[in-house]
Amino acid sequence: MSKEIFQRFKRNAAIIIGSRLIFGILNILSSMIVVRFFGLAELGIVILLHSYTRLFNDIIKFDSWQAVLTYGSKFHETNDKVEQKKLFGLLITIDLVSISIGVICAIAFVPYAIDIFEWPEQVAKFAPFYAIAIFFMAHASPNGILRLFDRVDALAIEFALRATVKFIGVCLTAYLGGSAFHLVLTWFAAAVISGTWPLLICVKELHQRGQLPSLQFNWRKLSRRFPGIWRFLAFANMASSVGFLYTTGTVLFLGTTLGAAQAAVVEIAYQFTGALSRPIRILGPIIMPEFTKLVANNDWVTFRKIITQQLKVTGILILLIGLPLLLAFSFVLNTIYGPEVLEYVWLFRFLLLFVFLKILAFTFDPAILAANKPGMLLIIRAVTALIYVITALSLLNQYGIASVGFAAMLGQIFYIAIVLGFGKKLLKKRVVRHKILPDHK
Numbered sequence: 300m301s302k303e304i305f306q307r308f309k310r311n312a313a314i315i316i317g318s319r320l321i322f323g324i325l326n327i328l329s330s331m332i333v334v335r336f337f338g339l340a341e342l343g344i345v346i347l348l349h350s351y352t353r354l355f356n357d358i359i360k361f362d363s364w365q366a367v368l369t370y371g372s373k374f375h376e377t378n379d380k381v382e383q384k385k386l387f388g389l390l391i392t393i394d395l396v397s398i399s400i401g402v403i404c405a406i407a408f409v410p411y412a413i414d415i416f417e418w419p420e421q422v423a424k425f426a427p428f429y430a431i432a433i434f435f436m437a438h439a440s441p442n443g444i445l446r447l448f449d450r451v452d453a454l455a456i457e458f459a460l461r462a463t464v465k466f467i468g469v470c471l472t473a474y475l476g477g478s479a480f481h482l483v484l485t486w487f488a489a490a491v492i493s494g495t496w497p498l499l500i501c502v503k504e505l506h507q508r509g510q511l512p513s514l515q516f517n518w519r520k521l522s523r524r525f526p527g528i529w530r531f532l533a534f535a536n537m538a539s540s541v542g543f544l545y546t547t548g549t550v551l552f553l554g555t556t557l558g559a560a561q562a563a564v565v566e567i568a569y570q571f572t573g574a575l576s577r578p579i580r581i582l583g584p585i586i587m588p589e590f591t592k593l594v595a596n597n598d599w600v601t602f603r604k605i606i607t608q609q610l611k612v613t614g615i616l617i618l619l620i621g622l623p624l625l626l627a628f629s630f631v632l633n634t635i636y637g638p639e640v641l642e643y644v645w646l647f648r649f650l651l652l653f654v655f656l657k658i659l660a661f662t663f664d665p666a667i668l669a670a671n672k673p674g675m676l677l678i679i680r681a682v683t684a685l686i687y688v689i690t691a692l693s694l695l696n697q698y699g700i701a702s703v704g705f706a707a708m709l710g711q712i713f714y715i716a717i718v719l720g721f722g723k724k725l726l727k728k729r730v731v732r733h734k735i736l737p738d739h740k
Contacts, residue, residue: 322462325466329466329469334637336473341482343554344418344483347416351426359398363394364440364442366528367446368591372447380509382524387505415555436490441501453497454497534676571647572650586605587669590665590669600730606662645704666722691707
């Protein structure tokens with residue numbers, strides 16, 4: 300069992316990591332062009348509008364792809380297409396309603412955002428239309444369905460499309476002497492075009508498998524077929540929404556207090572370090588279907604074995620790759636962005652360490668959700684987010700935006716420590732409870 304899982308995981312990992320590394324570099328080049336041709340303030344305008352839009356996506360949306368995997372894996376394993384279609388229909392309609400509410404709220408609050416962020420006139424007029432991009436940003440049921448059907452290649456292409464469209468748009472804007480408004484159009488086009496791709500592939504897969512679901516709005520009756528699904532959705536969504544504090548929330552807060560340029564620096568830092576971590580972090584959603592299948596089979600020994608092996612391998616890779624990168628970090632940063640960004644080098648260093656810690660723990664969230672413990676994940680995420688907010692606010696006046704990176708790193712250290720403590724006890728209990736023999740292969 301574990302050998303089969305690792306083979307499938309390595310295949311999908313190769314697809315995702317290859318795409319994210321190549322096109323993550325393209326994203327960095329796009330930011331580099333914007334900084335050198337337009338400056339941090341212009342980039343900040345685009346970042347603040349995008350972050351404002353993402354705020355409503357992060358808070359109101361349901362991360363229903365997690366429910367697709369947690370509840371759908373059992374039906375997928377038993378080839379129960381009838382129950383699987385009902386599950387897909389329920390979750391897709393929840394997506395449509397929740398995302399629509401997010402779009403409406405984003406449009407309604409645009410006048411207040413214009414006053415707060417002081418967007419240029421053209422950008423301000425386009426802001427309500429930009430909110431439509433929320434439909435294409437959400438990691439909703441179609442993403443979960445593609446993962447359940449082992450079509451991670453479609454998700455890799457989505458990222459590639461977004462990076463490519465953004466890069467082409469940035470180059471054209473710079474060449475033609477465009478403005479922040481044209482950069483906004485570029486970000487919007489990238490979100491819509493790339494977000495359309497997985498939707499089309501999902502529809503194609505469902506049609507070919509004869510599992511196109513009908514829209515199911517009788518939620519109360521249908522949800523009885525999937526006990527605990529509302530609780531799972533609520534807790535999983537709240538846990539993932541806490542993450543907006545680190546990126547979207549921080550960027551918006553800095554934009555209102557320190558200005559667009561400072562917000563842009565933080566966004567660039569997250570993007571730069573994220574280019575290194577995103578290929579690995581995306582492996583969490585890839586491994587989750589495997590975890591849910593193991594849970595469905597009560598194979599907690601293999602479950603524990605995978606996490607243990609992952610921690611060992613990932614830890615070694617971080618030491619081999621991370622140390623040389625830290626040593627050469629100032630040179631790399633100056634070469635890409637120039638001295639304007641280099642003065643914030645400690646923000647980048649702390650965020651890089653934060654990223655390494657996130658890479659180390661990339662299986663933790665999907666493991667907790669696969670074990671159907673969304674409440675535990677919510678509590679842990681809330682505690683670490685509180686540590687982040689208190690630390691960042693306490694140090695901001697004295698150390699500037701470098702405190703954001705330090706607070707993120709400190710919060711992640713606490714996250715790993717807490718999960719390891721609770722996770723070890725939980726796995727031990729489940730192995731004993733189900734009396735799993737230690738000979739699973």
